Amino acid sequence: MPFDVHVLGTASARPTGTRSVSGSIIKCADGTVVVDAGEGFQERYGAQRKHLKTKAKGVTLKPSDIAVLAFTHGHLDHTWGALPWLQSMDLEHRQQPLLILGPTSSDVIDALLEGTPLPKDAPPAELARQWRAWLELGAQYLAFPVRWVLGDPVNDRWIEMNPSTFTGLLLDEMPQPQGWKKCSLRAVPTTHSVPSCAWMIGQGPTKGAFDRERAKALNLSTDERTQLAKGQDVEMKDGTALTASSFRLSDHAPTSVMISGDTASMAQGFTPELAPTLLVHEATFLEEQQEKAEEHLHSTAKGAVRSAHHLNAGVLALTHYSSRIKSSRSALDEALQDADDLPVVALEDGDRMVVEDDGKVTHLIRNEDGWQQASIAPNR
Numbered sequence: 001m002p003f004d005v006h007v008l009g010t011a012s013a014r015p016t017g018t019r020s021v022s023g024s025i026i027k028c029a030d031g032t033v034v035v036d037a038g039e040g041f042q043e044r045y046g047a048q049r050k051h052l053k054t055k056a057k058g059v060t061l062k063p064s065d066i067a068v069l070a071f072t073h074g075h076l077d078h079t080w081g082a083l084p085w086l087q088s089m090d091l092e093h094r095q096q097p098l099l100i101l102g103p104t105s106s107d108v109i110d111a112l113l114e115g116t117p118l119p120k121d122a123p124p125a126e127l128a129r130q131w132r133a134w135l136e137l138g139a140q141y142l143a144f145p146v147r148w149v150l151g152d153p154v155n156d157r158w159i160e161m162n163p164s165t166f167t168g169l170l171l172d173e174m175p176q177p178q179g180w181k182k183c184s185l186r187a188v189p190t191t192h193s194v195p196s197c198a199w200m201i202g203q204g205p206t207k208g209a210f211d212r213e214r215a216k217a218l219n220l221s222t223d224e225r226t227q228l229a230k231g232q233d234v235e236m237k238d239g240t241a242l243t244a245s246s247f248r249l250s251d252h253a254p255t256s257v258m259i260s261g262d263t264a265s266m267a268q269g270f271t272p273e274l275a276p277t278l279l280v281h282e283a284t285f286l287e288e289q290q291e292k293a294e295e296h297l298h299s300t301a302k303g304a305v306r307s308a309h310h311l312n313a314g315v316l317a318l319t320h321y322s323s324r325i326k327s328s329r330s331a332l333d334e335a336l337q338d339a340d341d342l343p344v345v346a347l348e349d350g351d352r353m354v355v356e357d358d359g360k361v362t363h364l365i366r367n368e369d370g371w372q373q374a375s376i377a378p379n380r
């Protein structure tokens with residue numbers, strides 16, 4: 001099943017007339033992930049659902065499919081819409097469990113484990129602080145089950161917050177959404193002014209059909225065919241081994257989507273092995289504000305290209321533009337100067353990126369009539 005990525009807000013810290021703050025939805029084979037939920041998230045989510053219902057029949061965004069809310073960091077343009085949305089889902093009698101994940105520091109984890117006050121240098125936007133406030137504002141009484149999991153993505157240390165005592169319990173590893181089999185989530189440390197991470201949603205290799213012709217040519221018995229089809233290797237009477245994988249006609253490589261959140265270019269956890277099929281990366285500034293990007297640990301459009309090249313990303317999609325960027329075309333133009341053969345798109349609010357199992361990526365531009373498929377520059 002393809003990934004269907006909905007980028008609902010492409011503004012940076014402040015919304016503009018045409019752009020809202022961050023919040024993305026990724027549909028995958030096992031369910032739906034929400035990455036960040038800035039101010040007004042539920043309105044944008046509702047509007048996108050309505051637009052799908054009336055203009056893209058057959059494509060749905062069901063709230064009951066949402067299994068995870070994953071924050072890239074605690075800045076309010078990424079978090080401030082979460083509590084009202086959680087409370088609305090409660091009013092709609094949501095029953096499904098929700099996993100909430102977010103990055104913090106190891107100092108905060110230690111304080112939560114020991115039940116001591118948060119360290120003085122923990123930033124105002126610290127997620128532990130915000131979650132505690134939300135719980136006190138009513139999130140404690142949500143009727144559907146919620147797991148509040150904070151982690152230090154750099155040291156891979158994760159704790160579950162007890163919603164009534166605000167203390168933490170150390171976990172062996174970052175939990176995955178309940179019941180997920182095909183897809184998995186991964187936190188990749190980024191470089192920002194508060195603890196931060198990118199979220200990568202991956203799907204394992206998909207298997208093609210069983211090679212009946214080859215089985216026939218080798219005169220295999222029904223038992224042998226069944227065994228191979230199940231993925232078990234078979235040893236023939238003459239001692240030759242038949243591997244199950246060699247009986248699969250096409251074996252699609254794993255596909256994945258990475259959402260960077262706010263980060264300086266070449267974030268600390270970005271490594272070439274990650275190779276996301278699609279990278280949605282922030283491009284807060286243009287080159288003229290390179291210094292500002294460095295000072296505030298954000299990226300320029302060219303910085304996003306550097307990250308994408310380093311990560312071996314298949315396609316780069318730009319988002320999170322400062323209000324100085326009037327047209328996303330200027331971000332795209334700068335990115336293309338350095339892109340070489342890397343395909344790049346500049347997103348607008350409500351755009352979708354679809355990643356097929358075979359790795360093909362499509363950009364769908366939201367318009368009044370629904371979504372229009374656009375070519376990805378440079379055209380391939």
Ligand SMILES: [Zn+2]
Nearest residue numbers: 012013077262
């Ligand atoms: Zn931001």
Ligand SMILES: [Zn+2]
Nearest residue numbers: 073075192262
């Ligand atoms: Zn930020």
